[in-house]
Amino acid sequence: MSLSDYFAEFIATNEMTVWSDCDALPEVSVVEYAPGVMALVPRAVEGSPEATIISAGIHGDETAPIELFGELLAALDAGQLRVGAPTLLIMGNRRAIAAGRRYIDTNLNRLFRRETLLQDDHRFECQRALELMHAVDRFMSDVVKNNDAGSVLHLDMHTAIRDSRYPRFAVEPFSETPTPDAIWQQLASAGLQAGLSQHQHSWTFSHYTRHYHGAQGFTLELGRVAPFGSNDLEPLAPMLDLLRARIAGTHDSIAHQRPLMRFVVTDEIMRKSDDFELCFADDIANFTEFPPGSCLARDGNDGEWIVREAPVHVVFPNANVERGARALLLARPLASEYPGTQ
Ligand SMILES: O=C(O)CCC(=O)N[C@@H](CCC(=O)O)C(=O)O
Ligand SMILES: [Zn+2]
Numbered sequence: 001m002s003l004s005d006y007f008a009e010f011i012a013t014n015e016m017t018v019w020s021d022c023d024a025l026p027e028v029s030v031v032e033y034a035p036g037v038m039a040l041v042p043r044a045v046e047g048s049p050e051a052t053i054i055s056a057g058i059h060g061d062e063t064a065p066i067e068l069f070g071e072l073l074a075a076l077d078a079g080q081l082r083v084g085a086p087t088l089l090i091m092g093n094r095r096a097i098a099a100g101r102r103y104i105d106t107n108l109n110r111l112f113r114r115e116t117l118l119q120d121d122h123r124f125e126c127q128r129a130l131e132l133m134h135a136v137d138r139f140m141s142d143v144v145k146n147n148d149a150g151s152v153l154h155l156d157m158h159t160a161i162r163d164s165r166y167p168r169f170a171v172e173p174f175s176e177t178p179t180p181d182a183i184w185q186q187l188a189s190a191g192l193q194a195g196l197s198q199h200q201h202s203w204t205f206s207h208y209t210r211h212y213h214g215a216q217g218f219t220l221e222l223g224r225v226a227p228f229g230s231n232d233l234e235p236l237a238p239m240l241d242l243l244r245a246r247i248a249g250t251h252d253s254i255a256h257q258r259p260l261m262r263f264v265v266t267d268e269i270m271r272k273s274d275d276f277e278l279c280f281a282d283d284i285a286n287f288t289e290f291p292p293g294s295c296l297a298r299d300g301n302d303g304e305w306i307v308r309e310a311p312v313h314v315v316f317p318n319a320n321v322e323r324g325a326r327a328l329l330l331a332r333p334l335a336s337e338y339p340g341t342q
Helices: 003-012 064-077 094-099 124-142 181-189 205-213 234-248
Strands: 028-034 037-042 052-056 087-091 153-160 168-172 194-197 216-224 261-270 276-278 288-290 295-299 304-306 312-315 326-333
Touching: 003 064, 003 087, 003 094, 028 124, 037 124, 052 064, 052 124, 052 234, 064 087, 064 153, 064 216, 064 234, 087 124, 124 205, 153 205, 153 234, 168 234, 181 216, 181 234, 205 216, 216 234, 261 295, 261 312, 276 326, 295 326
Parallel strands: 052 087, 052 153, 153 216, 168 194, 194 261
Antiparallel strands: 028 037, 037 087, 168 216, 261 326, 276 295, 288 312, 295 304, 312 326
16 A cells, blocks of 8 residues: 555545555555554664654645645655655544545644543544544654654644735744754745744644654644645745655755744734624734734723734734634744844
């Protein structure tokens, strides 16, 4: 069975896909950790190559990352991409992808919290979050050597609902430990134009690998949501190059010279009531700047959110989130444009 067939079947069928070993990767141990989750581990490795976790389809309507993932599978199947470093390949929300929806019961990318996610919550995404957390735990304990957790890179690929002043950007989950410069440089070389650092825990998938395992986890926004077949993958070619290089274990040879604009989240506005609305047009681009005095949102009896003394940049505004969920992030730029500096 090819990896492409396996993942296509996983998305398309309601039956459990059964992985049967393939001939295309003779020097690689290919193990199914959970449905739609494959660990590829080279049987003989030189040195200690850095492991990578690559996930797509956590939101079912974000198709460009799924197409990029498909390119990797095709290259692996064709023998055009050698596995030189441990890799965990994850296809997130099967049912939401098949339905072309962000999620089925609840937003999967808010559930990655060990302390609160219960085994007996039978909503589809809750069960899937448990499977994905266990798969990452297994990869980190069985495959990643002791003390190497900090070198593992988790790239959780998404696309944004709206346009963006920086069409491709990385969200860095909150952590006490700063991301090494070399990682920012890899992201910049992959064509990411901005990095947005979270100011508090957010319980997303990439936060999970960072918070519980000390890995380098990022949510990547790779353009705008579009149906399958309508994505322009050309601007994502450098991203594909990075993914290929990480799998091959050759990313050290990638040239780094692009700048990356850095922002930090200063606040988030939650939707509290049914009467929540944004004060600005629905289709403004991510990172649009609002000067002091601007109204950002109105929420039932809580009144209006007004920008105070310094301008803010608005990211992920969405009035239609579930009650209690994040409706927008407010960010400010860091002083320097260059990777790793603040
Ligand atoms: O465009 C939007 O409003 C949402 C795009 C998206 O799915 N973004 C991620 C970001 C996760 C993070 O904050 O790290 C999400 O909302 O889950
Ligand atoms: Zn998403």
